[in-house]
Amino acid sequence: MATSPNIAKKNSVFIASSLDGFIADQNGSIDWLHSFPNPDNIDMGYAEFMAQIDAIVMGRTTFETVCNFDMEWPYRQTVFVLSNTLQQIPSTHRNKAQLVRGSVKEILAQIHQQNYHRLYIDGGKTIQHFLREDAIDEMIITTIPILLGDGYRLFGELPHPLSFRCAESKIFLEGIVQNRFCKMKK
């Protein structure tokens, strides 16, 4: 199947970060994500975001973390798992996930060929990998206003700077701020 050039392709990030830019603390814990009381369990736009998504792209680490969650499989969309070490998707998840390999460009071509165009790029390493290839169009970053001091960073080194613009900003739970950044066209 050929890719249709007139379908709008978009690679989006939807992630929570500490105020100092960490997505997990130094022990890999994300308990601090829940440091703000959320009695009504509001989703801060997650369902609305996911409704616009055709497929999810994540790294092996994130995939295995989600597989091990003590809950139902959380995605209705096909998940593409980036891995050079995983030989195959475990049989329990073969109807949910596909393995992809290669450069970002090759991976995107494989996914677009299957007619998935609006992609949710998830997991710290995968996001950094896509950013290094300038392959992220939109980032919705929910900042939990805690300074952790150390941990696993959302952003990493880049071959050259990347310019976005903040298109939208919302405050949730009287303290959490969510900013939506769109890539500036060159």
Next chain:
Amino acid sequence: MATSPNIAKKNSVFIASSLDGFIADQNGSIDWLHSFPNPDNIDMGYAEFMAQIDAIVMGRTTFETVCNFDMEWPYRQTVFVLSNTLQQIPSTHRNKAQLVRGSVKEILAQIHQQNYHRLYIDGGKTIQHFLREDAIDEMIITTIPILLGDGYRLFGELPHPLSFRCAESKIFLEGIVQNRFCKMKK
């Protein structure tokens, strides 16, 4: 002069950062701060912020940078310069700045004794130093939505996490976001 305990003391930060948390790029440059066209030269709340400030606290590096600016001295408030190496303030700036030494607690006691209570804490190292002592009450962070990949970080390591809340969020120039974070009371 004894400090008056009923005067509200506040230590504030007002700084610009890249989206990945840098205050200067790897060459120490801040040219990217001006990557958004600002034809009307709006100040993004700086004058309004400064109107609430009694004195400025900065490190030697920031002080020397400001001294070397090819412009008039930019502050009407007294500047307190933190330095363990500087022996005295240069004679050209002795009516503008005072040298302070000691722990954050000792420095603040010296400044409060002179009846300055609403302080602007400026400069990367000084901000990090004050945060390590949990001595920052408010941070107004203007995020320039550029990913630099490397540089001098706004935030550093901490002895323990610090919780803030985002009290306000504004978008300027259709792309720059400014968030105001207030320290959570314990």
